[in-house]
Amino acid sequence: MATRKFSISPLMHISTQGIVFRSVLITLAAFIVASLGAIGFTAYSTGERANLVIETRLNQLLDTVQSTVKTACFVGDHDLAREVAQGLLSNSEVLQVTIMAGESILADEFRRGASLHAGQASSAALTRKINSPFVTDQIIGEVRLIPNPEVIDHIRQADISLAAKQLTWQLALVSIVIITALILFFVRPISRMSLALHKMDPTAGERLEMPQGHARTEIGLLVSSVNQLADNLVSAIDASREARTVAETASRAKSAFLANMSHEIRTPMNGIVGMANILRRLGVSPEQERCLDTLDTSAQHLLSVINDVLDLSKIEAGKFTLEEIPFSVESLVAHVAAILAEPAKAKGVSLLVELGEVHGNLVGDPTRLQQALLNYVSNAVKFTEAGSVTLRISILEESTESATLRFEVEDSGIGITPEAMARLFCAFEQADNSMTRKYGGTGLGLAITRRLAELMGGDAGAFSTVGVGSTFWFTAKLKKGEALGVEPDASVDVEAELRKCHAGRRILVVDDEPINLEIARMQLADVDLLVDTAENGAKAVALASCNSYAAIFMDMQMPELNGIEATQQIRQLPGYRDTPIIAMTANAFAEDKVQCLAAGMNDFLTKPLYPENLFAVLLRLLNRPGR
Amino acid sequence: MTELSRHLSILGLLALLCWGDVLADVVVVVDAKSGVERLSQEEVINIFLGRYRKLPTGITALPIDQPQAGGLRAEFYRKLADKDVSEINAYWARLYFSGKTRPPLQANSASEVLAHVLGNPGGVGYLERSQADARVRIVLSFSP
Numbered sequence: 001m002a003t004r005k006f007s008i009s010p011l012m013h014i015s016t017q018g019i020v021f022r023s024v025l026i027t028l029a030a031f032i033v034a035s036l037g038a039i040g041f042t043a044y045s046t047g048e049r050a051n052l053v054i055e056t057r058l059n060q061l062l063d064t065v066q067s068t069v070k071t072a073c074f075v076g077d078h079d080l081a082r083e084v085a086q087g088l089l090s091n092s093e094v095l096q097v098t099i100m101a102g103e104s105i106l107a108d109e110f111r112r113g114a115s116l117h118a119g120q121a122s123s124a125a126l127t128r129k130i131n132s133p134f135v136t137d138q139i140i141g142e143v144r145l146i147p148n149p150e151v152i153d154h155i156r157q158a159d160i161s162l163a164a165k166q167l168t169w170q171l172a173l174v175s176i177v178i179i180t181a182l183i184l185f186f187v188r189p190i191s192r193m194s195l196a197l198h199k200m201d202p203t204a205g206e207r208l209e210m211p212q213g214h215a216r217t218e219i220g221l222l223v224s225s226v227n228q229l230a231d232n233l234v235s236a237i238d239a240s241r242e243a244r245t246v247a248e249t250a251s252r253a254k255s256a257f258l259a260n261m262s263h264e265i266r267t268p269m270n271g272i273v274g275m276a277n278i279l280r281r282l283g284v285s286p287e288q289e290r291c292l293d294t295l296d297t298s299a300q301h302l303l304s305v306i307n308d309v310l311d312l313s314k315i316e317a318g319k320f321t322l323e324e325i326p327f328s329v330e331s332l333v334a335h336v337a338a339i340l341a342e343p344a345k346a347k348g349v350s351l352l353v354e355l356g357e358v359h360g361n362l363v364g365d366p367t368r369l370q371q372a373l374l375n376y377v378s379n380a381v382k383f384t385e386a387g388s389v390t391l392r393i394s395i396l397e398e399s400t401e402s403a404t405l406r407f408e409v410e411d412s413g414i415g416i417t418p419e420a421m422a423r424l425f426c427a428f429e430q431a432d433n434s435m436t437r438k439y440g441g442t443g444l445g446l447a448i449t450r451r452l453a454e455l456m457g458g459d460a461g462a463f464s465t466v467g468v469g470s471t472f473w474f475t476a477k478l479k480k481g482e483a484l485g486v487e488p489d490a491s492v493d494v495e496a497e498l499r500k501c502h503a504g505r506r507i508l509v510v511d512d513e514p515i516n517l518e519i520a521r522m523q524l525a526d527v528d529l530l531v532d533t534a535e536n537g538a539k540a541v542a543l544a545s546c547n548s549y550a551a552i553f554m555d556m557q558m559p560e561l562n563g564i565e566a567t568q569q570i571r572q573l574p575g576y577r578d579t580p581i582i583a584m585t586a587n588a589f590a591e592d593k594v595q596c597l598a599a600g601m602n603d604f605l606t607k608p609l610y611p612e613n614l615f616a617v618l619l620r621l622l623n624r625p626g627r
Numbered sequence: 628m629t630e631l632s633r634h635l636s637i638l639g640l641l642a643l644l645c646w647g648d649v650l651a652d653v654v655v656v657v658d659a660k661s662g663v664e665r666l667s668q669e670e671v672i673n674i675f676l677g678r679y680r681k682l683p684t685g686i687t688a689l690p691i692d693q694p695q696a697g698g699l700r701a702e703f704y705r706k707l708a709d710k711d712v713s714e715i716n717a718y719w720a721r722l723y724f725s726g727k728t729r730p731p732l733q734a735n736s737a738s739e740v741l742a743h744v745l746g747n748p749g750g751v752g753y754l755e756r757s758q759a760d761a762r763v764r765i766v767l768s769f770s771p
Contacts (some may be wrong), residue, residue, distance in 0.1 A: 071721045075677045079725040133718065134672045134708035 019190075020182045027178055028171070035167045039160060046159035051124060053155055054147040057093050058126045062143060070133040073101040073141035081106035088145065095148040101141040111148065124152070189219050193226075202230035203237060251317065258313050259587060263557070265306055266586035267513055270608035273299050274519030277611055281526060303608070308444040311371075315451045319591075322455055326481040327366035329358050329405070333393060336373050344381050344389065351381070354392040358405065363481035364456065372452045372460075373407055375445035376472045380411035387412030387469070402480060404458065408473040415466035424462060425450045449474055494615040495527050502622055503528035505550040510540040510566065511584065512558040516607070520553060520584075523611050537561025541569045548575060551618060554601065556585040556592065564599040571600045580621035584609065652756040653703045656763040658745055661686070666751075666766040672708055674751055676718070677728035686749040690731035691740050693753065699737070703753045706769040 062069075065084050072080040085097035085107040099107040126145045132138040189211040200206045207227045214220040276295050284292060314320045337353050344351040373391075380389040392408040416424065425446045449472075450460040458475030507529050509520040517533045524531045532547065534540040537554075538561040544552070552570065556563035563583060570576050583596040586607040593604045603617050655671050657663045662684050666674075673679035680688040693699040701712045710718075719730040734740040737758055744750040745762055759765055 067717075068721055071718055075722060075728045077722060077725050077727055079727065080722065083725075132672075134676060134710065135669060138669075 018187065020179055020187055023178060023182055024175055027175060031167075031171045031174070035164075035171070038167060039163060042160055042163040043156070046156045046163075047152075049159065050152045050155040051147075054093055054124070054152055055126055057091075058145045058147060059128075061088055061091055061094065062126070062128050062145065066128075066130075067133065069099060069130055069143055070140075072099065072106060073130045074133055076101050076104070076106065078106050082109065085109035093148055093151050094145055096144075096146040098144040099141065100144070106141070124149075185217075186219070189214055193219070193223060197226065200230070202234050205234075255313070255317060255319075258310060262306060262310055263586040265302075266607040267516070269299060269303060270513075270519065270586070271515040273608040273610065274515070274523070278519065278522045299608070308448060311448055312444050312451070315448070315455070320451075320455065322365040322368060324363050324479070325366065326361050326363050327369075328361055329393065330355065332366050332370055332373070333391065336370055336377055337391065339374065340377050340381055343378075347381065347384070348386060349381060349384050350388040351377075352388055352390045354390060356392070356394045358393050358395055361481045362403065362405075362478040364476070364478040368452050369456075369476065372449040372474060372476075373409075375449045376407070376409040376474075379445060380409050380413065380470075380472070384411045384413035384469075396475060400480070402477055404475055404477045406473055406475045408471060410469065410471040412469040415468055416462070416464040416470055417466055421462065421464060425460065446472075494612065494619050498527040498529070498615055498619050498622075502550065502619075504530060505622075506530045506532065506547065507618075508532045508534065508540060508543060508547075508549045508552045509584075510534045510537065510553065510558070510563070511555040512536055513555070516555070516584075519609065520614075523609070523614060526611070527615065537563060537566030537569075540566050541573075544570045544576060545573050549579060551580040551582065551621060553582050553584045553605075556583060556587055556596065564595060567596075567599045567601055580618075580624075582617055582621070651699060651702055653699060653706055653753050653769060654756045654759055654765045655751065655753045655767040656744055656759050657682075657751055657766050658748070659762055659764040661748065661750075661764075663764070663766055668707065668767060671751075671767050675707065675731055676715075677722065677730070680749075682749055682751070688751050689743070689747050689749045691734050691743045691750065691752045692731045693737060693740060694735055695733070697737070699753070699755060 065088060068080065068084050071077070072084060081099040081101075085099055086109055088094050088097045089109050089111055094111065096110045097107065098105065098109075124147050126147070128143050128145075129139045130141040130143060132140045192211065193208060196208055200208065207230060208223045210220055210223055214223070272295070276292050276299070280289070280292050311320070333353055333355060337351060341351060377389065377391060388411075390408075390410045392410065394406050394408070395403055396406050397404040446460075453460040453474035453476055457477035460472075460474035462470055462472040464470035507524055509517055509524070509531055510533070511517050511520070512535050514535075517535070521531045521533060529550075532543055532549070534543050536558045540552070540554070541561065543549075554563040554567055558566075561569075563585070567581050570579075570581065580603070581601045583593075583601045583604045584607065585592060585596070585604070596604050602621055605613060605617060655666060657666075661682070663682050666683070670679075670683075674682075674688040675690045675692075680690070682688050693703065695712075704710045704712065704715050708715075722728050722730075732743065734743060734752075737754065740752040740754060741758065741763070744752045751766075754763075756765075756768070
């Protein structure tokens, strides 16, 4: 891992944010400060040095002319003294020469073209007493030399520039050493480590390799820490994996339980609803009719509760899939209005529809849109005692591919307090627990609407004034679709059509529940169809092999041979390749439907069976083109 | 005289051993009638090396050197200023071109020195002590 090829030169790692760059920056800054100090000190000390150099030089000059000066002073010879002075002035270091013999000035020569600053000159002046050439102790005069400040400056500048040069070289050297050291001991191992870390798969047991020679350095410590972290990570991952397995098992158990519950409730429900329908068809007195209505309403309510619970659990489990079929918003809204027209009228509440500019066909899940909208509208009707409920649809955004629709339901009802509003869209919450007693409902409707809106790429919400009314809205992003095909003609009387075209045809109904068989038999006999029944898949296959059936209704969960296997076997029988086989099950999950269709079934009916659904599916399949 | 010369030669030998090039006892003399009683060593230096050529009496001093060849001149400057002849020559060479100060007159013989001292009012010369007679006055002698 750490031995992976490095195509990038380590020098390339000197980015403007890198350690090397920063270190060099700091080194440079420190060095510049130090250099300024050093140059300042040099400037000061070099002044001293320049003075010393000049003094030494002047002394040497004086040594060479000393005996001549002695002579000149001894005899008081102006010419000789002047000659000596001029000789001294021929040296650039000398600015002025004064030779005195006792009190009298023998010579006072001054460099032409040089400017003399009195203070500066006298401070650096060099005076030498002149002894008699013949009497050693006798002082007979003196020579005073004033050094040339220009030369002093020159020496100083040379010194300073030398110091600066030295510092520059030192800086370059130190920088190179620092950069090299940093790259060697720091940047390279770290960048190697980072690269290795990038490619490391800790779950596969991979760990960072210890960089050579870094076992006891901070980098080695870092590597150990990273490896330690990787160990911890791996054990944490293992733990979470285990926890996930447990959670998934629990989730599967919950789903299975829900499916089971749904199945177990739907089976007796089928009996209740089916029998009520049969009773109604047999002819009842008006009083009995009212009893049957109540029975129906109660069954409907119970069913809607089951469906809500099932929907919510599917949405929350992420198992909810939306259909994508073309539909018309107008007919959707009209349908919703039609469903609630009766209850609204009964309460004296007017139901208004404002369908703005929305028209044309969209692609989406009309069943779920209708469900979401129905939740709002039925709530609005429920909580409004007088006034109106307005259903408003508008377009928020529109492009060539899609449109975002806003559905709004405004009522003049009791309103909702802000505190209650906060909890409104949460599952299993109602504005007040007393609501449940007065108005009924599962408290899941709004939660489902919001989840559905979210699934459709929108959102849901509400605003309200207590005592004035509430407005509930949701948005949905829908694809635009081509024009709808011919809509099923609702005006066709399915039962009459079945009697007219298919009377006397033989139908097989397969179910292990005798009540279900009985209901199906009665319903189908009602439209003059001949019905055979089988209690399990094996018997169904046997019957199908002896007789010819126009259609087969097949339960899914049965002893001996279940619906799926029975269908697969029947399809193998001669003449049954295209025979309509309709699943008839209390299993309401989407995956059940998928499984049925995959096994070769043509359609899927959910228990409890309503005669209108049953007849519609049967008629459609029997009238299929090509049959 | 042989006795004396023998003594002298012994003395000279001793002097040679003790003083190196000390060969003779040099004295500075002036005309006995000049009125100058004594001259200090410094005064003699000033007169012979050109610094100040006036006698205490106010008369301009006229110094004269012994011939170059003899040892006396070297002896004199050695005693007077502790200088070699070469140093003295170099000294005068420096002053030669400015021309202001001249070296003492150069005698060709010891007798010419004596004649110069006696013949000029400011004449100052040096002799071996033995050559100094009554006509001249010893104004400075160098103690051994």
